[in-house]
Amino acid sequence: xxxxxxxxxxxxxxxxxxxxxxxxxxxxxxxxxxxxxxxxxxxxxxxxxxxxxxxxxxxxxxxxxxxxxxxxxxxxxxxxxxxxxxxxxxxxxxxxxxxxxxxxxxxxxxxxxxxxxxxxxxxxxxxxxxxxxxxxxxxxxxxxxxxxxxxxxxxxxxxxxxxxxxxxxxxxxxxxxxxxxxxxxxxxxxxxxxxxxxxxxxxxxxxxxxxxxxxxxxxxxxxxxxxxxxxxxxxxxxxxxxxxxxxxxxxxxxxxxxxxxxxxxxxxxxxxxxxxxxxxxxxxxxxxxxxxxxxxxxxxxxxxxxxxxxxxxxxxxxxxxxxxxxxxxxxxxxxxxxxxxxxxxxxxxxxxxxxxxxxxxxxxxxxxxxxxxxxxxxxxxxxxxxxxxxxxxxxxxx
Amino acid sequence: xxxxxxxxxxxxxxxxxxxxxxxxxxxxxxxxxxxxxxxxxxxxxxxxxxxxxxxxxxxxxxxxxxxxxxxxxxxxxxxxxxxxxxxxxxxxxxxxxxxxxxxxxxxxxxxxxxxxxxxxxxxxxxxxxxxxxxxxxxxxxxxxxxxxxxxxxxxxxxxxxxxxxxxxxxxxxxxxxxxxxxxxxxxxxxxxxxxxxxxxxxxxxxxxxxxxxxxxxxxxxxxxxxxxxxxxxxxxxxxxxxxxxxxxxxxxxxxxxxxxxxxxxxxxxxxxxxxxxxxxxxxxxxxxxxxxxxxxxxxxxxxxxxxxxxxxxxxxxxxxxxxxxxxxxxxxxxxxxxxxxxxxxxxxxxxxxxxxxxxxxxxxxxxxxxxxxxxxxxxxxxxxxxxxxxxxxxxxxxxxxxxxxxxxx
Numbered sequence: 001x002x003x004x005x006x007x008x009x010x011x012x013x014x015x016x017x018x019x020x021x022x023x024x025x026x027x028x029x030x031x032x033x034x035x036x037x038x039x040x041x042x043x044x045x046x047x048x049x050x051x052x053x054x055x056x057x058x059x060x061x062x063x064x065x066x067x068x069x070x071x072x073x074x075x076x077x078x079x080x081x082x083x084x085x086x087x088x089x090x091x092x093x094x095x096x097x098x099x100x101x102x103x104x105x106x107x108x109x110x111x112x113x114x115x116x117x118x119x120x121x122x123x124x125x126x127x128x129x130x131x132x133x134x135x136x137x138x139x140x141x142x143x144x145x146x147x148x149x150x151x152x153x154x155x156x157x158x159x160x161x162x163x164x165x166x167x168x169x170x171x172x173x174x175x176x177x178x179x180x181x182x183x184x185x186x187x188x189x190x191x192x193x194x195x196x197x198x199x200x201x202x203x204x205x206x207x208x209x210x211x212x213x214x215x216x217x218x219x220x221x222x223x224x225x226x227x228x229x230x231x232x233x234x235x236x237x238x239x240x241x242x243x244x245x246x247x248x249x250x251x252x253x254x255x256x257x258x259x260x261x262x263x264x265x266x267x268x269x270x271x272x273x274x275x276x277x278x279x280x281x282x283x284x285x286x287x288x289x290x291x292x293x294x295x296x297x298x299x300x301x302x303x304x305x306x307x308x309x310x311x312x313x314x315x316x317x318x319x320x321x322x323x324x325x326x327x328x329x330x331x332x333x334x335x336x337x338x339x340x341x342x343x344x345x346x347x348x349x350x351x352x353x354x355x356x357x358x359x360x361x362x363x364x365x366x367x368x369x370x371x372x373x374x375x376x377x378x379x380x381x382x383x384x385x386x387x388x389x390x391x392x393x394x395x396x397x398x
Numbered sequence: 399x400x401x402x403x404x405x406x407x408x409x410x411x412x413x414x415x416x417x418x419x420x421x422x423x424x425x426x427x428x429x430x431x432x433x434x435x436x437x438x439x440x441x442x443x444x445x446x447x448x449x450x451x452x453x454x455x456x457x458x459x460x461x462x463x464x465x466x467x468x469x470x471x472x473x474x475x476x477x478x479x480x481x482x483x484x485x486x487x488x489x490x491x492x493x494x495x496x497x498x499x500x501x502x503x504x505x506x507x508x509x510x511x512x513x514x515x516x517x518x519x520x521x522x523x524x525x526x527x528x529x530x531x532x533x534x535x536x537x538x539x540x541x542x543x544x545x546x547x548x549x550x551x552x553x554x555x556x557x558x559x560x561x562x563x564x565x566x567x568x569x570x571x572x573x574x575x576x577x578x579x580x581x582x583x584x585x586x587x588x589x590x591x592x593x594x595x596x597x598x599x600x601x602x603x604x605x606x607x608x609x610x611x612x613x614x615x616x617x618x619x620x621x622x623x624x625x626x627x628x629x630x631x632x633x634x635x636x637x638x639x640x641x642x643x644x645x646x647x648x649x650x651x652x653x654x655x656x657x658x659x660x661x662x663x664x665x666x667x668x669x670x671x672x673x674x675x676x677x678x679x680x681x682x683x684x685x686x687x688x689x690x691x692x693x694x695x696x697x698x699x700x701x702x703x704x705x706x707x708x709x710x711x712x713x714x715x716x717x718x719x720x721x722x723x724x725x726x727x728x729x730x731x732x733x734x735x736x737x738x739x740x741x742x743x744x745x746x747x748x749x750x751x752x753x754x755x756x757x758x759x760x761x762x763x764x765x766x767x768x769x770x771x772x773x774x775x776x777x778x779x780x781x782x783x784x785x786x787x788x789x790x791x792x793x794x795x796x797x798x799x800x801x802x803x804x805x806x807x
Contacts, residue, residue: 120556122552151589152589153587153588153589153591154589154590155589156586156587156589157587157588157589158587161587161588163587163588163589163591163592164591165588165591165592170552170555170592171584171588172587172588173579173580174579175575175579178548178575178576178579178580180545180548181544181545181546181547181548181549181551181552181576182548182549182551182552182555182580183552184545184548184549184552185548185549185550185551185552185553185554185555185556186552186553186555186556188549188552188553188558189552189553189556189557189558190556191534192508192534192535192553192558211544212542212544212545212548215540215542215544215545215546216542216545216548216549218540218542219539219540219542219545219546219549222540223534223537374590375585375586375589375590376585376586376624376625377585377625377627377649378585378593378648378649379648
C-alpha cells in the first residue's frame, strides 16, 4: 500500500508530462540506449526541505535517466558490498570494527551527484560507501577490510581508515567528532588557495554533541570557510536514541547563527538538491549545516545486534517504506527507463562483480613484515635514526 | 639551609622516599641514589643522613648560583656563528626571523594560534607578521585548542604547512587527541597517502612562579606518539635553525621552547642556515663524563660545569636537542669515550625523557658503561607557586655537581 502511494505520488506530481511522453516513446528500446538519453526528468522530493535561518530550496529536482540508472547501479553495489562485508565478518575474514552503511546509501550517491572530485569529503568510521562513491573499487575496499597489501591504505588502516587522496576523500576516522575540525581545516585550505571548492564534513547524530564540533563551527563561521557540515542522523548513537542524548535533536538548528537544512536522507534526489544548494551557499556565505534524516539497517557495528534498543518492526517498517534503492527503482520503472526484470539482471551482475572482487581480495597477499615500519615518517628515516650506527639498518622482526 | 638539615637529622623516621616536602634541598639526589644503588645500601636512614652531611659541606663551600637562566655568555656552544658577520639577536626574535624567512620562501606556510596575529604573539614570536602576510596567513583563533589543532592537521592534509602555536604548551593537552591520533598517525593509517607537515610549537617548562598548570613539561606525554618528531631548542642559534628545519620537514614536528629562555641573546650568522632535526649538539667536549641535557637545563649544566672544571673534572656536555628520535649516534660516541652518563632534564621523573633515554642507552651501550646511568629530573609534583619550593622542583647546579662527583668516584 505504501509502495503504491509512492509510485502514484511521483506519477501524479510530474510537472512536465510532455517530456515524460516523449521520453517514454524513445524508452521502449532496451535500457542501454535510454541511459544515453539526457532528457530531463523532474521529480518531486518525498518531503519538503525545512530550513533554519535560510530559505529552503524548492522540492522539484531535475534529473536524467542516466543519473537515475547511475544511482541505482551505485547504490546496488554499495548495498551488495555491505552485505558481503557482513558475511565476511561473520566468517572472521574481517576483524575488529566494521560499521556498515546499508540503508544510508542515498546520502553517498546524492552527494556525489552534486559535486566534483575537487570538492573534499571527510567522514567518520562508516566510510565504505563514501569511498566507493568517490571512485574507490570494491576490490580495494575488500582488500583493506581483510588487511591485504592491495587495500586502499595498504592494509594498515582497516575499516575505519579508508582514504583516497586523488579523489578528495579524506577518510575514514575512528574518534567520534575528531574529523570535524579536520574538515574545517580542509575548508580553510580551500579558502586559502581560492579554488572555489567546498568541503563536506560528515558526522553522525552521536558526534553532534561533541564540543569540538561547535568550536570548529565557530571558527568556520568567523572565517566564512566553505565548509558544509552534514549530520547523518540515523537516530541512534550506537545504542542511545537521539532523544536520550541530545536535549535538542533538531541538529540542523543547533548551529544557531549558522543556517541549516533538514533533508530526507533516504531520497537520493533530495540529497542531491540539498548538496547543490549547500555548495552554492557555502561558496558565497560560509558554513551551512545539512541534517540528513536517514536510517541504518544494521546495528552500529558488527558487534552490535542492533535490536536491543529498537524493534525489528521499526527496522522492517523503514525498509518497506523508505528504502532508498526501492525508491529509485520505482522512479525508474514509473518513467519506463527499465523494466523490473532488467533491474534484477543488473543487480545480479553487480552481485557477481562484487563476489569476484571478494574472491580476488581473498587471494591477494598480506603486507610484508617490513611494512610494519614504513610510512611512520615520510621518507622513513625512523628506521635508521633509531639505530646506534647510522650506516647500519636495523629492525629484524622475529 | 644548615638549620633545615639539622631538623632533618633530628626527625628519626623519614617516610617513603617518594615523599618530598620542604625538608631539604638534596632530596632529589638522595632519591636517585637510593633507587639506583638500592641493592647495596644497608641502612637507608643512615645513608640518607650521610649524604645530607656531605652535601651540606659541598653546598656551603661552593655558593652556586641557582636558577641560572638569562645570564648566558657561554661561548662554548657549538654555534658556528661566523666570526666576521652575524647579528645579535634574542631567542624569540630568532624564532621570528626563522618563521619569516620560511613564510617568504613558501607561500603555503601559515601560522595559527591564539593572539598570534594582531597581538603579535604572547611571547612576541609572531610580532608584525600579521601586518605583513595578512589575517588569513597569520590566523588569530578563538580559544579552542582541540579544534584549531584539528583544523591545522586538516589543512596540512591538503598540502598547506601550518604552524600551530600553543600559547603555553600545557594548553595543548586539550588537543592531545588531534596530535596523537590524527597528526601522528594519519600518514600510516592512510598507507602513505597523506603527509602532515605541521609544526606545533610553544613555550613550556617551569617558569617564574607561574603555578602548576602553566609549568608543564609535555615532552614526556608526547614521546610515545608514533609518527611525530620532537625537538627542543635552547639557544637563539638553534632556535632559528630548528624552526626552519621543522617547517621544511614533511613530518609533524613538535618544537619545545622554554618560557625562561626567550630573552637569551646571542650572535647568529647573517646567512641562511638550517639545522638537522635529528642531531644533538656538542656543547662542551670532555673526557670524564657525558652529561646529556636539553632546553633550560643546559644552562644549569654549564653553570655546574664551571664548578666541575674548577674541581678538576672534565665533563662532556651534549644538548640532545632531538627528543624523538634520540641521536644515539652522537650520544653513543660520547659514551664510548667517557663511559659515564648523567642525564639532566626538566621533565618529571616518572616516564620522562630521561627515563626513555636511560633505557635506550642501557640497551645499546651497556658494555661501554662503567657506572649506572644517573638521571636528574624534576620532582613528580605539581609545580608549587612559592618561589623556594619551585626552585627545588627543578634540578639545580649544585645537585648536578654532586651527582657528577658521585658518579666519577
